Amino acid sequence: MIKANFHQHSLFSDGKNHPEDYVLQAIRLGFTAIGFTEHSPLPFSTYYALPQRRENEYVNEIDRLKSKYAAEIKIYRALEQDFIPGITENFSTVSNRMNLDYSIGSVHLVAPSHGDELWFIDGPERRLYDEGLHALFNGNIREAVSRFFFQTNEMIEKEAFDVLGHMDKIKMHNANRFFTVEESWYQDLVMQTLELVKAHRLIVEINTRGIYKKRSDSYFPDHLTLRQIKEMNIPVLISSDAHMPEELNLGFAEVQQHLIDFGFTSTMTFDEGKWKEQPLIG
Numbered sequence: 001m002i003k004a005n006f007h008q009h010s011l012f013s014d015g016k017n018h019p020e021d022y023v024l025q026a027i028r029l030g031f032t033a034i035g036f037t038e039h040s041p042l043p044f045s046t047y048y049a050l051p052q053r054r055e056n057e058y059v060n061e062i063d064r065l066k067s068k069y070a071a072e073i074k075i076y077r078a079l080e081q082d083f084i085p086g087i088t089e090n091f092s093t094v095s096n097r098m099n100l101d102y103s104i105g106s107v108h109l110v111a112p113s114h115g116d117e118l119w120f121i122d123g124p125e126r127r128l129y130d131e132g133l134h135a136l137f138n139g140n141i142r143e144a145v146s147r148f149f150f151q152t153n154e155m156i157e158k159e160a161f162d163v164l165g166h167m168d169k170i171k172m173h174n175a176n177r178f179f180t181v182e183e184s185w186y187q188d189l190v191m192q193t194l195e196l197v198k199a200h201r202l203i204v205e206i207n208t209r210g211i212y213k214k215r216s217d218s219y220f221p222d223h224l225t226l227r228q229i230k231e232m233n234i235p236v237l238i239s240s241d242a243h244m245p246e247e248l249n250l251g252f253a254e255v256q257q258h259l260i261d262f263g264f265t266s267t268m269t270f271d272e273g274k275w276k277e278q279p280l281i282g
Contacts, residue, residue: 002252002278004269006035007080007104007165007205007239012058013038014048015243023065025245027072034248035076035270036062037104040094042082048108048123049082059098076101076270080165083155084109084118091159102270104205105155106165110148112136121148121170124215129173141178142185145170149189156196162275163237164197166207166220173215181222190225198232203268203275206259208251209241219255223262230263235277237268256280 008022009015015022019036026034041052050058062077069075081091081103095103109118110132119132137144148170156164168190171181179186197204206226210216221229229236238255242248259267259280266277 002238002249002256002267003029003031004033004035005031005239005242005248006033006076006078006102006163006237006270007037007207008034008242008248009038009080010036012036012054012061013050017245019061019065021245022242022248023069023073023075025248027069029249031073031248033074033076033270035078035101037078037080039108040079040081040088042084043087043089050079055098074271078102078104080104080106081159081161082106082108083151083159084111085151085154087111091161095160101273102163102275103161104163104165105159105161105202106169107148107152107155108169110144110151112147119144119147121173124213126173126175133178141174145179145186146189149193152193153196156193156200156202161202163203163205165205166209166241167193167197167204168221168225169207169210171216171218171222172210172220175216181224187224190221191228194225194228194232194234198234203235203237204229206236206238206255206267207241208239208255209247211254212240212247212250219251219258226259226262235266235268235275236264 010019038050039048042049066075078100082088108122109120119136120128133144207220210220240247240250266279268275269278
């Protein structure tokens with residue numbers, strides 16, 4: 001059984017609880033490690049990102065918890081770094097300033113090829129996805145989805161990070177209404193991204209949040225993408241993207257069996273500054 005989670009959000013970003021609540025829950029679950037990944041600061045107001053003015057507070061609090069619970073669990077400080085071309089700060093600059101243990105790279109806000117507005121493809125409200133699709137892309141789903149993957153690819157090529165977060169979250173609010181993941185143009189986009197992931201030696205996150213929040217009928221990434229990841233021998237990391245302590249291990253047993261059924265034999269874990277393989281069985 002997986003006994004660590006390296007992707008969760010506390011009150012420092014859009015999570016619901018204090019970081020110590022997650023640590024205590026992780027200890028109750030018998031976890032050996034936990035990594036905090038608040039959403040990185042953004043240069044504009046948003047409900048979900050860590051405010052830049054609270055960076056030092058976040059750093060100091062995780063250091064406090066690392067020291068307090070050193071004998072019981074390993075605690076890591078990280079960020080889920082948002083990438084928006086020409087807007088977000090260089091990942092390495094942020095990582096060095098906050099002395100991060102690792103970084104997850106993700107796209108939540110898609111920049112169209114023109115204009116200053118951004119398309120928010122995440123969150124609980126499907127309405128925002130639909131409104132952005134029509135207002136910024138004239139309802140052209142293929143163009144909109146392509147921009148998501150092109151932005152992801154640019155992030156991979158330009159920024160330094162360890163884990164690609166929920167790489168196909170663009171499908172969540174689509175909910176099979178405007179396209180299906182089986183369509184050839186979509187599969188071509190996925191393959192382009194996976195080829196870059198392989199070339200840059202990144203880890204792909206297998207994110208269970210869409211399933212347990214009932215916002216998706218498949219994991220991020222979906223079953224077709226998982227098959228390609230297995231064939232390409234790309235390493236994977238199981239995470240729940242928890243926003244509350246009780247979500248820390250939701251879906252872990254199911255996704256572990258899912259990966260075994262696909263032929264995976266290991267997942268990745270973080271230990272003392274290094275990513276290491278961990279057997280899925282035994």
